[in-house]
Amino acid sequence: MSVTIKDIAKVCNVSHSTVSRVLNNKCARQTPRTEQIISTAKALGYKPNTLAQQLVKRSSNMVGLMIPDIANPHYSEITKCVEDAAACAGYRVFLCNTDWDVRKEQMYRDSLLESQVAGIIVMPVCDESHVMFRGLPVPVVLLGSRTLEPELSYVVMDNERAAHMAAEYFIGLGRRRLCYIARPVENYTSSDREKGFLAATREAGIAAKDVAITRSKGHALKGGYRATKQLIEQNKTPDAILAFNDFIALGAIQAVEEAGLTVGEDVAVMGFDDILFSSLPKINLTTITPSNEELGKAAILPILQQTRDDLPAKGQVKILQPHMVLRATCGENIARKRLSIQA
Amino acid sequence: MSVTIKDIAKVCNVSHSTVSRVLNNKCARQTPRTEQIISTAKALGYKPNTLAQQLVKRSSNMVGLMIPDIANPHYSEITKCVEDAAACAGYRVFLCNTDWDVRKEQMYRDSLLESQVAGIIVMPVCDESHVMFRGLPVPVVLLGSRTLEPELSYVVMDNERAAHMAAEYFIGLGRRRLCYIARPVENYTSSDREKGFLAATREAGIAAKDVAITRSKGHALKGGYRATKQLIEQNKTPDAILAFNDFIALGAIQAVEEAGLTVGEDVAVMGFDDILFSSLPKINLTTITPSNEELGKAAILPILQQTRDDLPAKGQVKILQPHMVLRATCGENIARKRLSIQA
DNA sequence: AAAATATTTGCACACGTTTGCAATTAAATT
């Protein structure tokens, strides 16, 4: 149906190889022949068949992007940055929504390989699924999760440091009863944050009894709500809460307010990821995140290098620095405030 | 690098065509030959090269999905449903973020065609960009926008009816000074809603002076805020606002509350799209939307039919019914409330 | 103007797969 180089060749009375070479600028000179070929190509509306090109060149300009839930703003914001970085590098991205389902993840993995993608970027469903990406013929980049698999590349925020910063910030604000609400199901990301959080409290000499580690009761907002409510009912109300993500933080806020306490005053709340919601005036949540643009760029880098230098490009690691986005939910410095009241 | 059909042929001492036929179940009988071929294919970890298959079959299992802003929850939620419907039908989707840029839209269009996609699903940047999709060799489905282009298929909510329903709902609640905040830049979707809104007010006998049509001052939350603030400052405060989308509605809410009025009591507010934010306890926005699942399924249908029956499958139209999601921002029935106060 | 050099051209094959055709082989029928 579509117009091919052979059609152009027929019109110009040359072989199809000549057309191919002219169209790919393999000709140094500018003869009337070349001009004729180029103009008829334009006239006929020729579009190269990328499939055929990739078949013969044995390289593709497609990458797979596997995401647990594209409707979740955290993931959709990252997806945008990855797509943008990929497009800038001339890559097209296959979007694969794994739906938190390891079987779908596996299915997409195979499907992507059959489609001859140049690489796979994946935000894995869980730490256990990393092994599925061993020994693939294309580079694999884990996004937002570190891994022990030596073959896999990954790009991740320095989670330990981020939580350390958060705890330090709380302490600097005068907070003394600190709490970290962990991810409902454990993974490297969550436990790294826990580690950093605890380290900071220890370094500041906070007593262990004043540091609570609890676990979100479910993935969404309600999980954070239930966990916090439980804490309050047990008379263990903290004066500062670091939540595994912004959704959980939102749930925590709800529980805090429901208990008649004021967020930012009685309890400081901080989340992770800086999803769009968090910037809404009614929410105004203080949160920690890496730069998603950096994340996206770093994600395709190992894939670019693979095709360029034909090196293995495996096991590359990129650690991004966390940024705190200060908003309303952590209030002001308590110590300073007490001073001003006394004054 | 990868193992091909020829590798299997060599091992089994048959021609590669035989392998192809066995692997594609073109053989009625179950000979030891076929079993050997299948088992060695499995043993060698054979994965068919989809590129080559599609080249020879002249059909692909890839569709392009063009979205103005994947980080916007409205679009990411639709994207999820489209991807899901496509995956169920055996299609892979190329994600293309057009960034509200017509040039990017055009660039992706060409790129997708070169990649030999089976069809293009697009949420267009503006009504003017529809013409770019005339006369393509594959079916094009416009999502969330109707069009006058006869060749293009589209799937869209019945916007006129939706706004009609909204206005009727307001009126049934006892509201009498109605306002529609239109999209910052006009399009079919927004003007259809305006039409339905006005029709309902006319039918109910609301005086023209009590119906305001204003325009959001910008795409995001701030646009709705500014538009509403202006209305209030001009002493034209409505008692019911229908906003073009949930973001604008959120902005309207902010302006209303800032003026010391109570949303749901003094002013009812309704949006469109039912984005995830709107269901948050702190927001709890009443809103209208079609079923995104239906939307996604309807989007790939014209593409499926194209490849199946080899019919043109152009100019197909699917109208989805609106659903109101009742939450807190429209309050209760004012009339009933007045009664209970008197009683 | 002739020789040396640089460029372009067409042919043929390649990429990995599917498929029509004629020949072969196996199964079912008489």
Next chain:
DNA sequence: AATTTAATTGCAAACGTGTGCAAATATTTT
């Protein structure tokens, strides 16, 4: 057991493109 029928096989060509090679042509140098 011989014949008809059915299924399988290998060959070759195709999908649209890129490329090494030797021959042909154009350009530059002497």
